[in-house]
Amino acid sequence: MQKEIFKKFMSDKQVVAVTCNQWGDTGKGKLVDLLSNWADVIIRGTGGANAGHTIVVDGQQNIFHLIPSGILHDQNNKINVLGRGVAFDPRVLIEELDVLVQAGLSINNLKISHQAPLILPYHLLVDRISDKQQKIGTTGRGIGPLYTDFTARHSLFVNDIFNKEVFREKLTAFLQLKQSILNKLDKEQAKEVLNHPHLENGIYFDRENILNIEAIVEKYTGQYADRLRDYIVDLEEFTTKAKQDDKHILLEGAQGLLLSIDYGTTKFQTSSDCAIAGLAKGCGLRESEVDYVFGITKAFYMTRVGNGPFPTELGGQKSELYCASGNTKDEELSQYSGQVDKLLVSTDEFEQGVGMRLLGNEYGATTGRTRRAGWLDLVALKYAMQFNGSHLTLTKVDVLSKLAKIKLAVKYKYTGEDIFYAGKKITKGDELDFFPRFSEILYHCQPIYREFDGWQEDISKIEDYNNLPIQVKEIVDFIEDYTNGKIDVVSVGPDRGQTIFKI
Ligand code: GDP
Ligand code: IMO
Ligand code: MG
DSSP states (O other): OOHHHHHHHHTTOSEEEEEESSSSOSSHHHHHHHHTTTOSEEEEOSOOTTOOEEEEETTEEEEESSSOTTTTSOTTTOEEEEOTTSOBOHHHHHHHHHHHHHTTOOOTTEEEETTSBBOOHHHHHHHHHHHHHHOOOOOSSSHHHHHHHHHTTOOOBGGGGGOHHHHHHHHHHHHHHHHHHHHHSOHHHHHHHHTSGGGGGGTTEETTTEEOHHHHHHIIIIIIHHHHGGGEEOHHHHHHHHHHTTOOEEEEOOSOGGGOTTTSSTTSSOSSOOSHHHHHHHTTSOGGGOOEEEEEEESSEEEEOSSSOOTTBTTHHHHHHHHHTTOBHHHHHHHHTTOHHHHHTOSSHHHHHHHHHHHHTOBOTTTOBBOEEEEOBHHHHHHHHHHHOSEEEEEOTTTTTTOSEEEEEEEEEEOSSOEEETTEEEOTTOEEOSOOOOHHHHTTEEEEEEEEEOOOSOOTTOOSGGGSOHHHHHHHHHHHHHHTOEEEEEEOSSBTTOEEEOO
């Protein structure tokens, strides 16, 4: 990376954000880690332990779910914050802190908003049981049930774990409200789920009521409160002061626009707003206070974990079912090892998808699931940019080097029954140049592609935008024209340094 260009790029900014324009897993962690060099404060504001952000330093891989991805930087001077919008699971955070401490790293500069809503054993239990019916393919981290309770005004907050009687009272009232749901659960199934390590191996199970209130009170207001007490802050007081002190502030997004509760593909979404508006709010700031948004876009392909429509998926429904059936990375590697080149030129699109996944090492950082893979969809990208802004960061551009052709979706052909969308009828055979986010429509949208020549050289060591192959630059120009956007950053490898700033 050219350090002078990076410095110049960041010189007129005080608050910047990293968001994703796809279905997550686009390399947010890598970019946040890189920008942490510049930042004084790094804040997570949305999602929870459903996120999996990978950071590679000197070839060594680190995966964080809750803790901000800036934590590996100069810990005496950088402050990492968990904002009010985070679905806060104390168990996960403490586990991550333990790993850092064992590695000899300081965790003194961590802050946690007292306002963050609290993941309870109930949320983990219900998420895991209800997804068997709903089939969204959630991460099982309690996210949907927690945000549901938050909106319904039932949730508990981080602040409550420091007030034992208040916590007990609120938890008792909460579980009374949930009793009819708990009563309907199969006790054996609940016991099995509660025996999961994420639920501390059954300590919360109670044969009578399914959940044991006293065990939860003891754990949350005892061990968890003792461990976390020193990190608690009033978020808005903290961000106001940081701004006044001219600190550089970096907001770390989670998930992606197409998973957002407000803008994502219906039903197959997460439960927080992953757009910049939701992120800023969850970090204790207004959107207007953000000077620049890095809209991360994997290129020139994309992935999805969990179920839901994905028009450019290679292998279509076969791939969706295959990835949902729990195939692991190890199984796939042993079945297809050494066959990537052959898979990529296969006439079977499903095999091309496996080849793309192997090439990009696309396996879930949180659940280990195989990520569904397909070409970059510019219709979806343009839609996402309406909510995340016009500045793009392309990541993983190195992955598809050596492919003869690159395809980008520029329109859809509708193949379903007549249906109304935004007051207009869509009919079989129509060409759509917009992104209909309702899944019942999107499942019947077939991509119309534009083809580009690929490039043969290894680009992972290139530092200057001008030195990228002409084929890459042609695609970049096309995306800028199509989306009316500006590609400012191109990432060509997982390491901090493998990043090109284009100014
Ligand atoms: P996040 O959830 O958006 O932070 O992304 P993940 O960490 O789940 O997945 C992104 C993966 O891509 C990680 O394994 C990163 O190390 C890797 N990665 C990020 N940027 C690049 C890049 O430019 N090239 C390559 N080859 N890998 C990258
Ligand atoms: P990062 O931050 C990719 C997906 C799940 C599922 C849906 C709902 O690493 O990009 P949830 O557990 O949130 O209720 O699951 O959202 N999902 C993600 N997919 N990356 C993520 O985070 C995700 N977080 C949630 O797979 O389809
Ligand atoms: Mg991820």
